Amino acid sequence: MKEHESLRQLLPLAAAGVLGEEEQLRVERHARECDNCRHGLETWRALSRDLRRLPQPVVPARLVELTRVRVLQERTVAETRHQDELLLVCLALFSGISSSAVWYLLRLLFGSGLSVLGVDILSWTTWLAGSTVLVWASAAAAAVALGNRHRELRRALL
Amino acid sequence: MILTLAMELNTLKTAPEIERIRRGDPDAWDSVISQYQHRLYRYLLRLSGNPASAEDLFQQTWVRVMEKIGRYDANRDFDTWLFSVAHNLAVDQFRGRRIESLDAAPESGESAGERLKAESPDALDQLLESERAASLLACIKDLPAIHREVLALRFEEGMTLQEIARVASVPLSTVKSRLSRALEGLRTSVQLRFPRGEI
Numbered sequence: 001m002k003e004h005e006s007l008r009q010l011l012p013l014a015a016a017g018v019l020g021e022e023e024q025l026r027v028e029r030h031a032r033e034c035d036n037c038r039h040g041l042e043t044w045r046a047l048s049r050d051l052r053r054l055p056q057p058v059v060p061a062r063l064v065e066l067t068r069v070r071v072l073q074e075r076t077v078a079e080t081r082h083q084d085e086l087l088l089v090c091l092a093l094f095s096g097i098s099s100s101a102v103w104y105l106l107r108l109l110f111g112s113g114l115s116v117l118g119v120d121i122l123s124w125t126t127w128l129a130g131s132t133v134l135v136w137a138s139a140a141a142a143a144v145a146l147g148n149r150h151r152e153l154r155r156a157l158l
Numbered sequence: 159m160i161l162t163l164a165m166e167l168n169t170l171k172t173a174p175e176i177e178r179i180r181r182g183d184p185d186a187w188d189s190v191i192s193q194y195q196h197r198l199y200r201y202l203l204r205l206s207g208n209p210a211s212a213e214d215l216f217q218q219t220w221v222r223v224m225e226k227i228g229r230y231d232a233n234r235d236f237d238t239w240l241f242s243v244a245h246n247l248a249v250d251q252f253r254g255r256r257i258e259s260l261d262a263a264p265e266s267g268e269s270a271g272e273r274l275k276a277e278s279p280d281a282l283d284q285l286l287e288s289e290r291a292a293s294l295l296a297c298i299k300d301l302p303a304i305h306r307e308v309l310a311l312r313f314e315e316g317m318t319l320q321e322i323a324r325v326a327s328v329p330l331s332t333v334k335s336r337l338s339r340a341l342e343g344l345r346t347s348v349q350l351r352f353p354r355g356e357i
Contacts, residue, residue, distance in 0.1 A: 012341035013334065016312060018319050047345060051313035054298075055291050059199045060213060067217045068187050074221045075184070 004030070008037055015044030077154055084146045092139060099131040176236050180227050191220055197237075197315065198244060204310035205248050207299055215251060219244040241311070241325040252303065297347040305340035312337060 007030045013019050014027040031038045106114060106122055114122045121127060175193070178186035198219065202212040222243050230239055298306055304326075311317045311325060323333045 009338075012338050012345075016337060016341065018312070018334070018337065043345075044341065047341065047348075048313065050291065050294050051309060053287075053291060054295060054314065055288065056196065057200055057203050057209075059195045060209070063199070063213055063216060064188070064191050064195050067191055067220050070217050071187055071191075071220050071224050072184055075224055078225065 004034060004037070008040065011037060011040045012044050015041060015048045017048075077150065080153060081150060084150075088139065088142060088146070091142065092135060095131075095135045095138065099127075099135070103127045103131075173236070176227075176230075177232070179224075180230070180232075187220075187224075194237075194240060198240065200314060201241060201307075201310050202244060202248065204298070204314070205245075205303055205307045206252075207303070207306065211251065215244060215248055218247050222247060235321070237315075238317075238321050238324050241315070241317075242327065245307070245325050245327075248303075293352065294344075294348070297344055297351055300347045300351075301340060301343050304336060305343055308333065308336045309340050309344070 007027050010019060010023065010027050011031075014024055017024075019027065027037075027041070031041045103122065103124075110122065113120050119126060121130065175186045175190045179190060195216075199212060199216055202215045202219075203209060206212050206215065219240070223240065226243065230236070298309065301309070307326065308322060311322045312319075317325070319330055319333050319337070322337075323330045326333065328336075
């Protein structure tokens, strides 16, 4: 009786064809001996058959074309964004290198000290702090400009 | 068997196109989207129960595929990967919405009879079969989205439990119990709607 109950619960899965080979055989063997389960299995099989024959929806006209166009437009936007990001990284690297080079040249020209308003601008910490502020300010301005450009590009394409 | 063979053939046919997409060839998109249009749209329609949502998700899925194709592992089955992308987008879209509200719009206003050709010799059989299928579709719409999804993936896409588990990102045991509950729920819905056994 306990076996009957547990196998009866497997009937929908057996009809759906998702049980393992051994479990499937157990269910089918039991269904041959039990009228109730045989009838149940037939009902589930009929339902599974109907589920495989449902009417197929028609894909709306132009959906494929609209999707293709949208994908390519989004791809253009993504590529532009990627190039701009690369450009920003290159600019940041360039500014870091040029800042260090300028610092080195000024050190060669003026020796270890160049005082402006009482601050030694050629000390490593002052130079680093000043150039970092300048690089960040420039990067922020560039990011805003690129963001605007992306928005315009997206508006124009989409 | 036939469905499995057709799916394998489709996969073989699609593989070079997927490779072209990965390489960034824009001409490959048309062919890949066309090949998957029926299956993907059908899945999204069954999942959302709403043609407008299905169309929107269809477009979003391909945009996401374009964004993530670089991370797609060519050793994995593309079909399963594509459906999992669609699944995740649908989950995001439905999150915070009432699932029932997705079921509002009918799939088609056309009656079964209208779709029949009058000159067909077995028109009555077709009509009966068509009405039976339409009734079953109506019952499916009563089910929760996760149950509609598992039924569509198993019976229309012919996916195995393992593949469904990968698409829905859930354990195998969850898919098994979900499928069982979906079938039980569908049978209950059929019995409630058609107590005299019309379908």
